[in-house]
Amino acid sequence: MNIxxxxxxxxxxxxxxxxxxxxxLTEEHGLVAxxxxxxxxxxxxxxxxxxxxxxxxxxxxxxxxxPFARIELSESRGPWxxxxxxxxxxxxxxxxxxxxxxxxxxxxxxxxxxxxxxGAICHAPSARGWLSVLVTYEAMLLCELGxxxxxxxxxxxxxxxxxxxxxxxxxxxxxxxxxRDRDVxxxxxxxxxxxxxxxx
Numbered sequence: 001m002n003i004x005x006x007x008x009x010x011x012x013x014x015x016x017x018x019x020x021x022x023x024x025l026t027e028e029h030g031l032v033a034x035x036x037x038x039x040x041x042x043x044x045x046x047x048x049x050x051x052x053x054x055x056x057x058x059x060x061x062x063x064x065x066x067p068f069a070r071i072e073l074s075e076s077r078g079p080w081x082x083x084x085x086x087x088x089x090x091x092x093x094x095x096x097x098x099x100x101x102x103x104x105x106x107x108x109x110x111x112x113x114x115x116x117x118x119g120a121i122c123h124a125p126s127a128r129g130w131l132s133v134l135v136t137y138e139a140m141l142l143c144e145l146g147x148x149x150x151x152x153x154x155x156x157x158x159x160x161x162x163x164x165x166x167x168x169x170x171x172x173x174x175x176x177x178x179x180r181d182r183d184v185x186x187x188x189x190x191x192x193x194x195x196x197x198x199x200x
Contacts, residue, residue: 001067003029006074007056008114011098012048014040020048022069023098024056027111031101034058034069044071050094051077051118080122085198088191089121089134095184100141100176107144113137127198131161138168147175162195 007024010031015021020039025031034056039048047054053075060067080086097114101107117137120130132154142149149171152164169188177184 001058001060001063003032003056003058003067005029005056007032007054007071008094008097008111008118009048009052009054009071010050010094012036012039012050020044021066022048022056022071024054024069024071025097025101025107025111025114026056027108028106029104030106031098031103032056032058032067033103034067034071036069036071046076046078047071047073049076049078049081050098051081051090053077053115053118077118077122085127085191085194086121088187088194089127089130090118092187092191093117093121093134093137095187096138096141096172096176099180099184100145110137110141110144113140127195128158131158131165131195132156135161135164135168138165138172142168142171142176145176147171158199162199165195166192 005026005028007026009022010025011023012020018038018040020036021033022036023031023033038044052073055072055074057070058067077090117133120133124130135152136154139149139152173185
């Protein structure tokens with residue numbers, strides 16, 4: 001494997017004393033994982049935030065070997081991780097993507113949609129500006145994986161968008177995240193609670 005491509009970092013976990021395993025969504029190569037030396041060090045810690053846009057370079061001697069990855073920050077979503085509602089939304093969509101998609105299968109439409117969704121979460125003045133985009137992304141992910149997902153109405157009011165969001169919870173839990181880490185659905189539950197507070 002020898003890849004250099006823009007990517008969205010969707011997950012990072014500690015490996016050894018200072019390294020990390022990064023999972024990244026690319027447009028042409030799908031979800032890929034790589035070993036990042038020093039990924040938990042001072043220099044790379046701000047880069048290794050799920051949701052960040054990065055430039056990734058992955059190299060391995062064989063397809064069965066975990067590639068070594070070098071990453072450079074393109075756009076940080078770090079500032080929004082201190083805001084409760086955007087942080088919950090970014091955490092959920094990244095966890096969903098990292099858990100649901102099989103590795104090395106390209107999903108260019110999902111890459112583009114996730115990129116647009118993260119931009120909306122970070123730059124819209126409130127969740128009213130991105131909830132419909134989030135619902136569309138979840139439905140698109142279900143559809144891409146062969147489970148349907150329906151066609152959400154992006155023009156509905158906030159109450160309708162919230163109803164559509166809640167309706168997608170069951171198929172996501174049943175089909176996409178069945179027998180997966182419960183913490184992933186816990187991230188969606190937290191987002192639901194914070195969205196509900198916004199509406200009261």
